[in-house]
Amino acid sequence: MSTRVEFDRESTAEVTDLDQTLLEIARATGIPHIAACGGNARCSTCRVMILDGLDNVAARNPKEAKLADRKGFEPQIRLACQTKVTGPVRLRRLVIDEEDRKIAQSSGRKATGKDRKLAILFSDIRRFTSFAESHLAYDVIHILGRYFRKIGGPVLEHGGYIDKYMGDGIMAIFGLDSRDAAGACRDAVRAGLGMLEELDDLNIYLREQFDTQFRIGIGVHVGPVIIGEMGHPKKMQFTAIGDTVNIASRIESATKVVGCSMLVSADVCKLLGDELVQGRSQSVNLKGKTGAHVLTEVLGLNERQPGQ
Numbered sequence: 001m002s003t004r005v006e007f008d009r010e011s012t013a014e015v016t017d018l019d020q021t022l023l024e025i026a027r028a029t030g031i032p033h034i035a036a037c038g039g040n041a042r043c044s045t046c047r048v049m050i051l052d053g054l055d056n057v058a059a060r061n062p063k064e065a066k067l068a069d070r071k072g073f074e075p076q077i078r079l080a081c082q083t084k085v086t087g088p089v090r091l092r093r094l095v096i097d098e099e100d101r102k103i104a105q106s107s108g109r110k111a112t113g114k115d116r117k118l119a120i121l122f123s124d125i126r127r128f129t130s131f132a133e134s135h136l137a138y139d140v141i142h143i144l145g146r147y148f149r150k151i152g153g154p155v156l157e158h159g160g161y162i163d164k165y166m167g168d169g170i171m172a173i174f175g176l177d178s179r180d181a182a183g184a185c186r187d188a189v190r191a192g193l194g195m196l197e198e199l200d201d202l203n204i205y206l207r208e209q210f211d212t213q214f215r216i217g218i219g220v221h222v223g224p225v226i227i228g229e230m231g232h233p234k235k236m237q238f239t240a241i242g243d244t245v246n247i248a249s250r251i252e253s254a255t256k257v258v259g260c261s262m263l264v265s266a267d268v269c270k271l272l273g274d275e276l277v278q279g280r281s282q283s284v285n286l287k288g289k290t291g292a293h294v295l296t297e298v299l300g301l302n303e304r305q306p307g308q
C-alpha cells in the first residue's frame with residue numbers, strides 16, 4: 001500500500017513505508033525540514049500543520065502529547081518527528097528558516113495562534129485628557145493606579161484576562177477558559193456592571209480629594225478572534241486580534257454618541273436573551289465599519305439561579 005503526502009507548495013511524496021515519520025518522509029523527499037533536537041520531541045521545531053486528512057494521521061504518542069500539551073498545540077499542529085500517517089494528507093511546514101526556529105524555541109504555552117469565539121470588553125474614562133492636563137503628574141498617575149486597581153477587580157473576579165492598558169483605557173478578554181460564548185458574554189457584562197459600581201466608590205474619593213468625578217464608557221462584543229503570544233521575544237504579550245476586537249473598541253466609543261455608560265452588540269444581546277436588562281437600543285455607524293450596528297444599553301443582568 002502507498003499513500004500521498006503533500007507538503008504544501010513544496011513537494012509531494014508517494015510513500016510506501018507507512019512506518020516512516022513525516023520528518024523522515026520530508027527528508028527523503030529532499031525537503032530541508034528543521035529538527036533542532038534531532039527528532040526527540042523536545043524542541044517542536046519540526047512542527048507542521050495538517051491542512052487536509054487529519055483523520056489519516058496517527059494519534060499522538062506520549063512524547064508528542066506531552067510537548068503538545070506544554071505548548072498548547074491545537075489538534076492539527078503535529079510534530080513531524082513523531083507523526084506517522086495512515087492515508088493521504090496535505091500539510092505545511094511551520095518552521096522554515098532560522099528566524100522561525102528561534103521563535104518556535106523561545107515561545108511559551110500560549111504562543112501558537114488559535115481561533116476562538118470570545119467576548120471582548122473595552123472601557124475608557126471620558127474626558128481624561130483634560131483632567132490629566134489640569135493636574136500634577138503625580139496625582140494623574142496616582143489616580144490612574146487607584147482607578148485600574150478598582151476596575152480591574154471585577155474583570156478578574158469574573159474570569160476576565162486584562163489584555164492591555166491603553167492610557168486610561170483597558171481591554172479585557174472573556175471566555176478563555178471555556179468554549180461557551182454565552183458564558184463569556186455573561187462574565188463580560190457582569191464585569192462591566194462591577195466596574196461601574198467600583199467607579200461610584202472611586203468617585204466619592206475623587207469628589208472629596210480633587211473636586212471631580214469620572215465617567216466611563218464600556219463596550220462589549222463577542223465573536224471570532226485570533227489569540228496567541230505576539231511581539232519581540234524579550235517582550236512577548238498574549239493578546240487577541242481581529243475584527244471583533246476592533247468592533248468592541250468602536251462600541252465603547254459609541255457610548256459617547258448614545259450617552260450612556262455601557263453598550264453591547266446585537267450578538268451579545270442575542271446570546272444573553274432575557275438575562276440582559278436592556279435600556280435604549282440605537283442604530284449606530286461605527287467608525288471604520290460599514291453599515292449600521294444596533295447597540296443596546298445595559299442596565300443590569302438577571303442572575304439565574306442554578307437549575308433555572
Ligand code: FES
Pocket residue numbers: 034035036037038039040041042043044045046047079080081082
Ligand atoms: S525535532 Fe525536535 S520535536 Fe521534532
